[in-house]
Amino acid sequence: MSNDLLQVISRDLLCDLKVVEVSHSIAGAYCGKVLADLGAEVTRFGPDTAAIVSAGTADALQEVLHGSKACEPLENVAGHPALAAANLVIIETGGTTIGYPELVNDFKAREGIASAATLIVITPAADIAGELPGCGLTSAAWGSMSWAIGERSRMPLTLPYDIADYLVGVNAAAAAALAAASPAKSGRDIEVSGRDVLAYIVGMLAPHHLAYGRPWSRSGRRPSMSGGVYPCGLFSCSDGYVVIYCRSNHEWRGILAAMGDPEWSREERFSDPRVVAREHADEADSHLLPWLARHSQDELMALALDRGFAVGPVKSLDEVLGDRQFAHRQAFEAISAGRAATAGSPVVAPRMPWLLKELDTSQKPHAAPVTRPPADCQPQEPSSYLGGLRVLDLSWVWSGPMVTSILVDFGAEVLKIEHPSHLDSVRLRGRPIINGKPIEGPEVEVSPWFNQLNHGKRSVTIDIKSPEGQEQIRRLAASCDVVVENMRPGVLDRLNIGYRDLAAANPGVIMLSMSMVGQTGPLSQMKGYAGIMSSMAGLESLVGYVSDGGEPDIVGMMMTALGDPNAAIHATTALLSAIVRQRRTGRGCWIDLSQIEAMLSVMPAPLLQHQVEGDVPILGNRHTLYAPHGHFPCKGQDSWTAICIRTDEQWRELVDKSGSGGLARFRDLDSAGRLRQVSEIESAVAEWTSGLPRDQLVNELLAIGVAAAPVNSFEDMTGSAWKAERAFTMNVKHPFLGTREVFIPPWRFDGRLSGVNIPAPILGADTAAVLDKMARDGGAVRQAVGH
Known part of the structure; x- marks a missing residue:
């Protein structure tokens, strides 16, 4: 077997895709950027992208978003040759640019674009009545993301620096890659709505908290009740902050050992970190916090590595840009715009978070490419788009299983491999409480979160540490198109089931490896979870309240x-794009995805601003272009409305709506004037809104074209009329949990969503059937993907 790995250029994956992008905000711009970086030929029409970034850094951000595209002014779009040649058209709605609604209607009628082209419409919010004005602020509010950020006694916070719109954009890119990977269909329309995307992400996680009595709500620097296992959160140390994630008894014992096994920890009430989280967290804090305050970030990192628990520093942006792990991975690339004003040093921006390689099989034939159906074939249900795709799922917890869950919902067969003595920790989250009583049944079968992330999959128990189990994995992989794993780098290689081992027998296989920092580098063996990803990327240091x-x-x-779902959607986009190439050429590859680098990918603006200007403030809910832009109190307890004013006309409409109160004196201020007096304006808006019912205010603002949304609790969101109309959940009947709601991918193909209403499998339920079939087939290599 040759051990040589050849580099695969990302741009080889979607090299046949010709894209037209018509956008005005980060969502459409980032969608086009991701597709361009994967090889699509993108022609963009539109104004400069509106973004939360300083004026002095705006040019650099435009280059990052659009440097790999051919860019044209919006007025050139009609009749442009790129439209007729495109097989994918992306258009955003919900903005302020005149002409976008007419363009959407024209494109839907296939005026000016090829009849077989796929159309992706990215909208902030949509329902039966049509599209609503909105932005990233309102998407996060509608979708219940903002409800869980901030301190309980203060206003909710939104995702900073346009992160919500980046999430919408990469979801749209994933939907585009899926369309390219599936059989050709004429006249396919895809809709990706911002509030649906944010609700989907929240819907995967919030029920996990609620099923154990932990509210989905603001709880300051740590999840409510430590997320179920103590300690978990953002903590002060001697030189800044660290994030600690304890998810098991083993990690808790490691923390106590690092503390010197103090006498207090020997008391029975501190023996189980789940009990500590639920009943004794404040008391445990009185011991933990002083100990942390005596140690530096580096000291705590060294103790974590030695004792087997997870700690990550909350890095500043300067530390992120100088990080040795990112330097090893070449995670940043220089751009030509935005030279630093003083030293003239080059400005760098994050690359896409994956490296691609393939086994050198020059002496072996590739698998045959798939024969595509003719372009005029009848449209199929989205649930068949990945029909025939076979996936070996070696992943666990959230990020990897979310990827394979999406594949299941679009028709793939997923074999979830479960090691009987080292189960997916999501199976081991404890017995949920429903209607005041613990659910009966085997404890490993009653996790609502496991049901969400693994519905529709098949469970195969294999001891992958045994030679027999390793041989079974190799033989199963020979009959699969895709392998997904998110273990620490090197684990599978040591078990002889890494990429080289599997590709030697099946050169057409795609392996997606989702480690925290990537497969190589000085920190590659670091242990971590979602909060550690965002802290090491510098994002946690940007989330907080405005400090005057x-x-x-x-x-x-x-x-x-957020680190997990963000990494999962980036990984899904790369994987689906690799499937496009696999189906075109028969060739597989190894996708080495760094989950922290995926977090960096949605943070170009603050990273650029730090280099160009040095000052990257905590903005709370504010915007650098728009004012007011934030959450404002309404009548009733903890009731808030998100409001974004993007034009002077909208501002005057809002002031006139408010009557002759304190806002009247600001009526004639333009956007620059409002930004200069933002504190005073926010106070005046809050004084007006505080006496109004939330939903009434939202409806009145939407009616005059102002982007507004209720800051929904999870219960608000799941009980809303628009959630029922959009139907982005489905019920599955679980043998122990009963009928449970699961959230499905929020990508609407010709008006249809796709989901599999099959519950998560019972542990090992499919072992005999899968292994018996493998024995009969002899582990035959897949000769044609997707058949």
């Missing part, structure tokens, strides 16, 4: 665990 002088008021967003 004094020290920054950092809160972080531990409740959201």
Whole structure:
């Protein structure tokens, strides 16, 4: 077997895709950028992308978003040759640019674009009545993401620096890659709605908290009740902050050992970290916090590596840009715009978070490419788009299983491999409580979160540490198109089931490896979870309340665990793009995805601004272009409305709507004037909104074209009329949990969603059937993907 790995250029994956992008905000711009970086030929029409970034850094951000595209002004779009040649058209709605609604209608009628082209419409919010004005602020509010960020006694916070729109954009890119990977269909329309995307992410995680009595709500620097296992959160240390994630008894014992096994820890009430989280967290804090305060970030990192628990420093942006792991991975690339004003040093921006390689099989034939059906074939249900795709799932917890869950919902067969003595920790989260009583049945079968992430999959128990189990994995992989894993680098290689081993027998296989920092580098063996990803990327240091002088008021967003779903959607996009290439050429590859680098990918603006200007403030809910832009109190307890004013006309409409109160004196201020007096304007808006019912206010603002949304709790979101109309959940009947709601991918193909209403499998339920079939087939290599 040859051990030589050849580099695969990302741009080889979607090299046949010709894209037209019509965009005005980060969502459409990032969608086009991701597709361009994967090889699509992208022609963009539109104004400069509106973004939360300083004026002095705007040019650099435009280059990052659009440097790999051919860019044209919006007025050139009609009749442009790129439209007729495109097989994918992306268009955003919900903006302020005149002409976008007419373009959407024209494109839907296939006026000016090829009849077989796929059309992706990215909208902030949509329902039966049509599209609503909105932005990233309102998407996060509608979708219940903002409800869980901030301190309980203060206003909710939104995702900073346009992160919500980046999430929408990469979801749209994933939907585009899926369309390219599936059989050709004429006239396919795809809709990706921002509030659906944010609700999907929240819907995967929030029920996990609620099923154990932990509210989905703001809880400061740590998840409510430590996310179920103590300690978990953002903590002060001697030289800054660290994030600690304890997810097991083993890790808790490691923390106590690092503390010197103190006498207090020997008391029975501190023996189980789950009990500590639920009943004794404050008391445990009185011991943990002083100990942390005596240690530096580096000291705590060394103790974590030695004792087997997970700690990550909350890095500043300067530390991120100088990080040795990112330097090893070449995670940043220089751009030509935005030279630093003083030293003239080059400005760098994050690359896409994957490296691609393939086994040198020059002496072996590749698998035959798939024969595509003719372009005029009848449209199929989205649930068949990945029909025939066979996936070996070696992943666990959230990020990897989310990828394979999406594949299941679009028709793939997923074999979830479960090691009987080292189960997926999501199976081991404890017995949930429903209607005040613990669910009966085997404890490993009653996790609602496991049901969400693994519905529709088949469970095969294999001892992968045994020679027999390793041989079974190799033989199964020979009959699969895709292998997904998120273990620490080197684990599978040591078991002789790494990429080289599997590709030697099946050169057409695609392996997706999702480690925290990537397969190589000085920190490659570091242990970590979602909050550690975002802290090491510098994102946690940007989340907090506006401080008028004094020290920054950092809160972080531990409740959201955003590192996992962000990595999962980036990974899904790369994987689906690799499937496009696999189906075109028969060739597989190894996708080495760094989950922390995926976090960096959605943070170009603050990283650029730090280099160009040095000052990257905590903005809270504010915007650098729009004012007011934030959450405002409404009548009732903990009731809030998200409001974004993007034009002077909208501002005057809002002031007139408010009557003759304190806002009237600001009526004639333009956007620059409003930004200069933002504090006073926010106070005046809050004084007006505080006496109004939330939903009434939202409806009135939407009616005059102002982007507005209720800051929904999870219960608000799941009980809303728009959630029922959009139907992005489905019920599955589980043998122990009963009928449970699961969230499905929020990508609408010709108006249809796709999901599999099959519950998560019972442990090992499919072992005999799968292994018996493998024995009969002799582990035959897949000769044609997707058949």
